[in-house]
Amino acid sequence: MRKTAIFLFVSFCLLLALPAAAQDTSAPKFDSADCMFTVPTGQKPDCGYVSVPEDRSQPNGRTIKLAVAVFHSDNPNKAAAPIIYLEGGPGGSALEYLSLTFADRYAELLKNQDVIIFDQRGVGRSEPALDCKEITDYTINSLDKILTIDEAVQQGNDAATACANRLAGTGVNLGSYNSAENASDVNDIRIALGYDKLDLYGISYGTKLALTIMRDHPEAVRSAIIDSIFPPQVTNNDAPLNFERSLSVLFKGCAADAACNKAFPDLEKVFYDTIDQLNANPATFDVLDPTSHQKLPVKMDGDSFAGTIFQALYATEIIPSLPKNIYDVHNGDTRFLSLWTLLELSQLDAISIGMNYAVQCTEELPFDTTTSIDAVLAKLNPKLVGFARRNGIDDSQLALCSTWNKAKPNPIENEPIKSDIPTLVVSGEYDPITPPDYGKATAANLSKSFFFEFPGMGHGVIPSSPCAFSIAQAFLKDPTTKPDASCIADMKEPAFIVASATTAKIDLEPFTSDSGYTGVKPKDWKEAAAGTYARGSNPLDTAAISYQVLPGGNVDLVLPVLSAQFGIKSDTATTHDANGLKWRLLSGELQNIPVNLAITDDNGKIYMILMLSNAEDTDALYEALFIPAIDAFKIKP
Template identity: 35%
Template structure:
């Protein structure tokens, strides 16, 4: 019987950069647009959301009057939403009530032709719109957005400072798109693209587009790792990697040295100290002030625009059909792409799933609780681990409580001439250490030993794991990170519900520990940071569930604290031709960690409608925990 294990590998810079920095869960908020089982869409009546998108003016720019045109009639197709149509034709998603009011007779007539239980207690089925209905768009309408254009270019000399260049098997270019599609005459930005050539002499016509996580990670950096993993995803298909807007080699890169500096200092302070939270918000404000002062429309860096970029890329490259792979936040992006721009999508693969219709901030501690339970149960099931740590859960809870009262300061020796690093471990840091252990692939098997060592006063193993979960300076495209998380999630989150959900999931942990969120450093205080970032909130339609019959493979690690299996299960409810596989003992980003997962993915791409081989998953077991 073949067993896959997580081994502590050599940790070259490329793999460490990629895994630690992209794995932040990109979260989106619950809103008020839902889809019908038959492909119809609805928009719940109500006022336009507060804090809707605002645009930072360009420096030295003069005000422009948008060019207007007569509005067309739109015939509804499956997947349409009123907010989406309002954005397309009227220039703002929050103008959807104008379309609804102008078409009430047609909408009521269509509703009567689709019998079913009323929704929200209205006689037109809760403002559902049905395929085939002709909608009059009230005018006038802004001029259409300029089409996106793709231009080949030399691949960048390096993906990031200190990281090698892409090899000759890649071709590169830039996609030019509007920064804000609601402003057709506004500024444009460039999206960096790298295409990995298929190994086969006659590749299949349907490439894979790779959507990385974060939000804010670099897809081109992922490309360097993917080329070394077997089975090769590019065996007979090209693979297209994208640096999403505001990230990597795309222009502009919205990075924040201010936040990078704070996250490095934060590990030297007590995490739950209110002063630490204030310092983090000050760093976010300083970066926001600098970026907006340069004319960037920070509210335009969100999943709605991001998904439109990806859809435009397929058209600009002349691709009839492609397969979409997303990991972590990339699954959120993939699901919104499938929902809002389904054209040309042959299949989807969702790895470490983020479901856009859930309030994910409220679910972070629930995911952590699931992870704790899975790890503790797996340790109890292994004789060596059970003998070494006979009551791991109780030891964990007691140590979290003790460290919450009396934090421990640990000195981590530097490697390769680097200076020593001080890490302060309080109760939150221990609770969060288990969660971030799902990011570097070597760390999960060390979790029980690290907890036991901390209980005995030795914090060095835990401190090493905490540092391994940090993103390298200069990596994260913070403009996209905050644009997505603040506009699509934090803006729709009630702090009281957040705290109640945390307490219900982990009643044995101190309230002060649960006052922060489990994730990498820049997620823990996201509500305070988002107040400083101040980009309003997205149209509630971003949280509409994705309903599709496109073949979809969902993959989760059973020890994935950042994403968890619940979100994948929730996402699958709307995907009628989907299958969810859980890989025992694996953490975040299953594709990276398992050659079985890669083999299943390649087989799925060949036969997405059925008959792909998943047999290797039946042989997998949780790898042994270290007890030395």
């Protein structure tokens, strides 16, 4: 999970398939169009579509449209080759939340070269997108149900089958949504945009795509950066074993840390006991439906708890709090589970899950057998078998895949890729899905590669590590020379959190809003949405402050609505005078998240300052941020 999740979560809390055309046999071209996503502040990309064959073996077949954005560097000495980002998943959209990820992930790269960001075939803004409402509905509808493993597997397979049948019924050739066609798409984008070579930058599945491009279109590649590597010679069948390895790193890391070991002794035993505990007596809590904003009851068993920890290990920023989170759940505190469930629900639309099934059923599961699947389950800790089977490590997937792709797999899709293209290979020590050994094995077949493992890091190293990012920048300047990686020696294991975190000092800076007011905001917090600033120290950090202006009406008219929406207790209001405005101060709780609201009206407009916080730092943020924000707020004359 990357930093995008932080802003998706905060923004939610605060702000609560087209037919394919006949194929054009001419060279690929870029057709300009309005940007199909929210453009990052201050940027002016060239947006449009590149039409490509759906199935290149059918010269007179359908075409599909790839959504592409080109950000041009204003550096007069920029590199000739642009960098093209390859999203993970498979099925993840790079464009969907680009306005939230651009500053952290791409802005520095843009200083030295053009940056190309696109949605892969079958994904997001590209057409068609292989979205599966059937699977989303199954996920939502099963939240309050405790299903046996067999029931969960069958119902999940039924939803996936229904999605495949619907997509195929619209004319989609599901067997053509694979890494080889995806790689040829990237080459066609290069040609359409007029570039001679590309620098590839892939994370997770994006690394497999990068390797496939290096294999099939080496002439198109100047260099490659692959982060959290998923090479072709492995399949997803080993995912639960990789999770168990990551858990072992976590347990040993806590045990080796004196404070963590004292606060959370026998962490491994407590984790596995919690699985048993919740399988016998599931946790119950409510979450808000990100679409309807209605409360949804949730029942979570031990297998799903294991899945939550699996997903959390992706996020480097949250690894330090995992021992405490595990103990909290074991002791009956469901706040971590409810926040994580809400986070996952808010991202259901961020991945075109049909593309995920299409790729896996074309080039991964066909190389698995009942014997190989059973062997993994037999080797796995028995208490993780339920988690594994509920997440696709089950021989029923072999039959399911016949719905998605009936063709025999190409053996090349299960073979290591050898190349002499300069490649930077990076892995994270705690990564639960693509372990460092995958990176080492991949680098061994790349004659001009540099491999680095980063301590304390999860999945997606470069976006979460200034050290890794600096190494990537050095590599891009000269891909043939080993970059200086001395900063790795200064990196440490996670600083495990053993008690409720204290709030760091907040530096406030003035700002002026286009909505007709001035105020102050935290200097180092990110703007997650217009007028909304989020601390974002980890994916579950809910601390944020939002300034909003509503036209017309008065406070008494909107308070009942706000009370219902944000859990505000309107009968406990106090008043606060500042700069000629009389504010009403209220508090409440939303999804176990403390809420503070200041509201006033003036000349037919309603002004609101809304603060979310974590339970442990509400009081500190109230004094250091909320009250100063009210005192600094002035309406422009």
